[in-house]
Amino acid sequence: MTRTAIGLAILLGLLLYGCGDSSHGTIAASTPAPQGGASFSLRLAGVDAGDFVSARMRIESVQVSGGGAVLADAVLTPEVDLAPAGQAHLLASFNVPTGIEEVEFAVAFAGGTLSTSKSKLDVDARCQTLRLAGKVNRIAERRHAVIQLDLARSFIAFSAGLTLVPHFQLVY
DSSP states (O other), X not given: OOHHHHHHHHHHHHHHHHTTOOOTTOOOOOEEOOSOSEEEEEEEEEEOOTTXXXXXXXXXXXXXXXXXXXXXXXXXXXXXXXXXXXXXXXEEEEEEOTTOOEEEEEEEEEEEEEEOSSOEEEEEOTTOEEEEEEEHHHXXXXXXXXXXXXXHHHEEEETXXXXXXXXXXXXX
């Protein structure tokens, strides 16, 4: 082997060794939340089911943050049926440290399936993340916040299925 070939082999080896070993491009979640404080929950409910007899949605991620810290970052119920009235599904439990007045919620959907008495349609929800903010003193009244998703207005027919265009509100 020539010196040039050996040099190229060493350079290639170093490049391959370092590949993927960098933190470049990773997103820091934020500072971890201090323990303690009041305990609350975030829930999701469907309202006004319209013609839907079933509205099964897959939850991709849930994040609750406040005061610059992530308070919850795990999905407790990965699939929900939003059509039955009166059911509010548990998405996350979180503790709010003393002194934080507002928390932010982010809920991302992975997709789903909606059914009427005549058909069953797939839901494209890839681009939709619900982002809301809630006042801690209001959440403390009942120890939970509920995202109400209006089913009759949130799904638009598109190609062979439905697209999620969410109409929602946060209630306490």
